[in-house]
Amino acid sequence: MIEAYGLTKRYGPHTAVEQLTFQVRPGIVTGFLGPNGSGKSTTMRMILGLDEPTSGTVTIGGHPYRRLPNAGRTVGALLDAKAVHGGRSAHSHLLSLAQLAGIPRQRVDEVLDIVGLQDVARRRTGDFSLGMGQRLGIAGALLGDPEVLLFDEPVNGLDPEGILWVRNLMKGLAAEGRTVFVSSHLMSEMALTADHLVVIGQGRLLADMSVREFLDRHSTGFARVRTPDGAGEQRQLLAKVLAEAGARTDPEPDGALRVAGLPLPRISDLAHQHAVRLYELSPHQASLEEAYMRLTQGEVAYRSGASAAGPAGSPWGAPPMSYPGPVPGPAADPLRAPEDPAAAPRAEAAPAPDAVPHPCGTAPGGFGESEV
């Protein structure tokens, strides 16, 4: 169990994390969600003893990370998949970590097998793709067969098959009774992976509840209504009538109307009274992604200038970023802001934990350059 109480981190005048109190329980996957710059990595670094809280506490199994007995075996983490010496092979990287933590050599082959890197185990990690690097980072986290696992954006760079694999891995680890805390800015992915959500915005707690409860609380129902003439006169008349009755209406790209604020029978009655024929009248629930966008609206630290006003006719007013839906390419990632050097986390000199490799793959004192 991970427990944070009043966790706060300030960098000079900037508050990165503010009064966070939450628990991460064993046996389930807990998703840690927030837009870019909301404080997820800072929180994870404090959990792992890599950053000192300005105030508040965070413990794993009742101990601060640095006082954990056998931390290297109790906690595994993937923080930054790129934090690997590019000249070393995957095998030698993992072997160094294993040796420092007193983990038997054969475990290296086991974790390489689990993450599917056995065929490239002797290749330079510098030649690895982003996805292979993620798999290597996950292998490092699993090395000590730990009870508590933290993953910071583990699906970054993975293809659909890799994403599915990570999802099943997380669920499997939780099913074994482990504590699994996984950060993401993609609600759609978390909806399929997590049982519980901790959502933050600008360092503050926005939600701490099950995925089901999150949906029930934050998503709103709406109706889709379609007239035979698409965006023609009939639809215009219906939109006017529904708006007069108190509904919010928004045009959908396919010519339908999205109607919120009126029950379906009332929409049907109004259409009938005004002789508007309907080809569709169907109930819908906003997706988890939409619910998340609504919740974090106004909590986005870095926003894209082009889309800051939101799409025309957005049912959510002016969301912090346009959400174009499942479009391939960079636009599919609604919360990724353009590169902002000011937003890049800077390494903070923190006293090294005990002389064991850190679960996120960084070893106190550094590793040698040569193959082991």
Ligand SMILES: Nc1ncnc2c1ncn2[C@@H]1O[C@H](COP(=O)(O)OP(=O)(O)OP(=O)(O)O)[C@@H](O)[C@H]1O
């Ligand atoms: N060492 C640091 N010094 C100063 N500011 C920092 C430092 N580390 C993080 N920050 C700031 O704290 C805020 C939270 O950053 P953090 O990296 O924790 O967010 P995040 O939610 O993990 O973002 P992302 O999803 O982009 O990784 C940001 O405004 C960031 O610029």
